[in-house]
Amino acid sequence: MSSQVRLRLLPRARCMFDEPVQVKVAGLRARQVVTMRARSTDDKGLVFSSSATYKADGSGEIDLERDPSLSGSYVGVEPMGLLWSMRADTLHKRFQIKNSLNPHVVKLSVHREEEEEEEEGEGRMLAEATNERLLIGDGVSRLPIKEGNIRGVLFTPSGRGPFPAVLDLYILGGGLSEKRASLLASRGFVVLTVVAYGYDDMPKKIKGVHLDYFEEAIQLLKKQDKVGSKGVGVLSFSKTGDVALSIASYLPGVEATVCINGCCSNTVLPLYHNKSQILPPLMLDISKMVPTESGAFMSKNVMHNSLAEENKATLVPIEQAKGRFLFVASEDDLNWDSKAYMDQMVERLQHHGKDNFESVSYPGAGHYLEPPYGPYCPSSFHAFGGTTVLWGGEPRSHAAAEVHLWRKIQEFFRTHLSCDAIQIKARL
Template sequence: MSPPFSPILSVQPTRALVDEKLKVVVENLPPGSPVTLHSLHHSEDEDYWEAYGHYVSDFRGIVSVAEDLSFGGTYTGKEDMGLLWSMRPVPGSRKGLRLRKMNICSPLLFNISVYSGHVTEGFREETPLTSALIERWYMAPGVKRIDIRERGVRGTLFIPPGPGPFPGLLDMWGGGGGLIEYRSALLASHGYVSLAMDYFRSQELESAELEFKYFETAFNIIKEHPQVNPDRVGIFGLSLGSLVTMHVAAESTIVKPRCCICVSGSHFYPHDRTLKEVIMEPMTNSHRVRVDENNHHIWRDLWKELLSDPSKKVDVGKINCPILLVNGQDDQNAPADECAEDIAHLMNAAGNGHLLTRVLYPDTGHLIEPPYSPHCRASNFRVAAVAEKTVTLLWGGQTKPHSDAQEDSWKKILSFLQQNLYSSTSPRAKL
């Protein structure tokens, strides 16, 4: 039986970048009416993800997600973006899932619905009072996507709309390998020519020397692009990509990044070993890997042991550009907070500590993604160096503080890039 009212759902904007906020309002409800707002996403992996909040309409018959409290659901309190960041696999889903967008030429689609009463399960079997479909994009209109197969480098280049010249970024992900494009697409949407680089598949990189030259070549491909300002090129790395970022910034005689961003990273890099050999460390020393009560692998302690061995670390005292470290205190994959402390100590001792900016977030794990991405505490992980080896890694973090950290750190990252790649002056090392 239909309710004696017709609620009106407004979700604005209906099409936006993933880091833009939503305004969700339901009108024309009876005053004091309990309702559930629900979001549903069907992933590229054919899995369903959902989030929901329980609300009560005010005296005008209105619910505003930005202004009203959620009294229950996957998030509580006044959370304007809770319908996105608190998403989780629907009950009965496969284990170890992580939501990531691989085809950035299409949007993430979310169905926002309103249900009568405070519903906690069986959403797909219930008929909503009203629904709206929204699009969330990593790639803004006008951004160009170009496959790169040049000088042995494989990746994807994203170029902002307009003639340029623009600042440039070399963008590197972690030990899972593959070509991950979504952060580069989002960076291009904010005005940076960004090269998402695949650096694990190449069979030619069988020595540390060849591997190092690969990163230098990739940096120069960006630097030499006609739409890039060659004096304003930085490096952005997450996890293993952060390790590479620091290594190249410290040791290269031809690559001079204007700035570096390292998210959830360490500075462990034995100079005579390839990255595949480095990432094999947990596999060859599995007896030192801890597991939690769910048999999720915890790698942070294994890497932590290397802090006392200077031969296993990047000489960060050689870095002569501004560097931003973004880490979580509950990172269970790498001792990122301890590494940040050690990096600060080493840089201060070398006289370049003024170039270092550190941001540390409590109850935040390893996978610090662009804002409003669902928090992933643990997921299946295929080690790129061992194609047949898959484990479930504990990344860490608690959903609400981790999500807050993703939003805050992205603002700080964009501000850091603006200051160092767009402004007329940025700090350098004291010569």
């Protein structure tokens, strides 16, 4: 490495996963062209990487907030492009960090351009730095839950509270994912993330969704000492979107529900409450899966028509809900037609004279909307569908959508989860 070249991460190299960092390089020759690289390894040992070509200014400096990438994994001015553009060497892999205690460690480096390396070796490293991106904030407690039927993890912020409470539904796909819950708790919410199968002593497979389980989870969450909200929020994504709609529609005590790229019907699995089936499932037609050259399938049109007469019994009666909804749809979702489903939800509520909702859609975003600055995932194995599918999205637009949505979710919950004391100030 060159002793003169410096790679800095501002305001600090250690930050929260959902926080941006400013990447700056100094000590280069005037207008020197270099390659910047990022590299990280997920919980499964898969290596993800990105690279971009930059040209220093007259002072030999590069600032990713100011300077455009000329080529590589992305082009243009993208301050966090090195992080969200990281990809695995093999196709159809999603970056996974499920345990909140494991930080997202990104190795950033600056290299000479290859054509300059005739004598010194290809792409010699000039400087490097490590960005440690934490999934759980200082003072946030993490408590594994095995109480009654509930299996999951409870995250509680530091301080006396009271705090608003959120039930995080990352229940499908088997196993437990803590990332979204721990990050939300780090922003001032008590969050319980639960799992429905494939974890601990739970069944390995799921045959139906039982609202009784979530009713029990809500009661467990509401009795926590630091919880101040009268009701709870529910955060959902994809299939769990219709689960969240059903929770809000059939169970008491739900004040605010976020449905990200969900369906207006109960999908795939029958829905039960008090040992009785209350909604049949909207099923899918596998023959409508479209193969692509990459080996992944496009499944956007596989679901049966939710509005067809024979399927109307699967529609979730969201007009029964007492709380507020935030409907979110990605317009380039290739998993299913999230935008059409969102429009149907809005139309249903308006038809019943309801205005207890807001909606947001993101052009160019794909199905997998997660907390921001993680590697964008265009395709991966669909645990519920049992095959590899395209999620859709244009990387730059998708990354921007994740930044906007993460703030929107926090604002929505803070606004609609009423606490007995003064609302916690947003730490955005």
